[in-house]
Each structure stands twice: as structure tokens, then as C-alpha cells.
Amino acid sequence: NAFFKHIWSRIHCKYFCKGKHCKREDFRKQKKYATSHAIPGLHSSWATEDIIACQRPSSRLIKEYELIDSFKKAGIGAVVNLQERGEHPHCGDGIHRSSGFSYFPAEFMDHDIFFYNFSWCDMTVPTMEQMLDIVQVIDFTIQSGRKVAIHCHAGLGRTGIVISCYLVY
Numbered sequence: 001n002a003f004f005k006h007i008w009s010r011i012h013c014k015y016f017c018k019g020k021h022c023k024r025e026d027f028r029k030q031k032k033y034a035t036s037h038a039i040p041g042l043h044s045s046w047a048t049e050d051i052i053a054c055q056r057p058s059s060r061l062i063k064e065y066e067l068i069d070s071f072k073k074a075g076i077g078a079v080v081n082l083q084e085r086g087e088h089p090h091c092g093d094g095i096h097r098s099s100g101f102s103y104f105p106a107e108f109m110d111h112d113i114f115f116y117n118f119s120w121c122d123m124t125v126p127t128m129e130q131m132l133d134i135v136q137v138i139d140f141t142i143q144s145g146r147k148v149a150i151h152c153h154a155g156l157g158r159t160g161i162v163i164s165c166y167l168v169y
Contacts, residue, residue: 041065
């Protein structure tokens with residue numbers, strides 16, 4: 001099962017997502033989902049006044065579009081990453097071996113932006129216990145006066161599920 005998942009991940013990225021040209025990794029290709037982006041340089045939308053749904057950031061985008069400054073100006077004080085380590089390794093800018101993500105969590109944490117990773121396999125659903133943990137962390141973060149940026153790979157599937165569950169919570 002792990003072997004199949006590993007192989008499928010690489011095939012999916014290279015042939016279906018188009019690797020470095022992945023449409024989910026380029027905010028300019030997301031026009032059908034949003035007319036403007038909450039954070040310049042990221043496919044992103046305000047889901048509520050406290051939550052941004054977005055594509056996964058990358059180290060390049062963080063630097064090129066000064067995402068840390070944009071997050072700070074927007075009041076974003078936490079990033080919730082729903083990806084598994086090593087997921088979509090060939091999409092867009094790819095991933096860093098040491099972090100397993102397209103960015104280093106310290107890129108946010110060094111600027112007083114909290115980082116949480118609640119991962120589950122793309123195209124599946126989390127357990128009830130896992131979802132409850134996620135929405136409780138989001139609620140705690142918002143209650144403490146921080147806004148939250150939530151992302152998976154594209155910022156659509158898992159991200160939308162989490163935000164929907166939070167709104168019901």
C-alpha cells in the first residue's frame with residue numbers, strides 16, 4: 001500500500017498535474033475560482049473574516065511575493081497545513097527533502113506565525129477525532145485574536161472540508 005501510494009504520487013504529479021507547470025501551483029491559472037486573491041501571489045480567498053483558504057505556499061513564493069509581510073498585514077497568525085509530508089513532490093516548485101513540504105515551517109514560525117500540520121491523504125476524509133482536533137486548534141487560534149490561513153495542495157478539497165467543519169463547529 002505504501003509502495004503504491006509512493007508510485008502514484010509521482011505519476012500523478014508528473015503526468016496529471018503537469019509537474020512544474022501544475023495549474024494548482026500557479027495563482028494566475030486559477031481565474032475560474034476567484035477574481036481576486038486575498039494574498040497576492042497565492043490562489044487565496046477569504047472564507048470568513050478570520051480564515052483564508054489558499055493553495056500551498058512555496059519558499060520561492062514566500063520570497064518573491066513577500067508572503068510573510070502580506071500575512072502580517074492581513075492579520076494571519078497561523079498556518080494550518082493539511083498535506084502529508086512528501087505529497088505532490090513534482091508539482092510547482094516541488095518540496096524540500098528536509099521538511100517534506102514546499103516551504104520550511106520555520107519560514108513562518110520565525111516571524112511569529114504559528115504552524116500546524118494536520119495531514120491526511122489527498123482525496124480521502126479524516127477521522128472524526130482528527131477533524132475535531134483541527135477545528136479546535138482553529139477556534140483557539142481565532143479566539144486568541146489571530147487569523148488563520150488554511151491550505152492543502154490546491155486549497156480546494158481538504159481545505160474546503162476543514163473550513164466547512166469549522167463553520168458547523
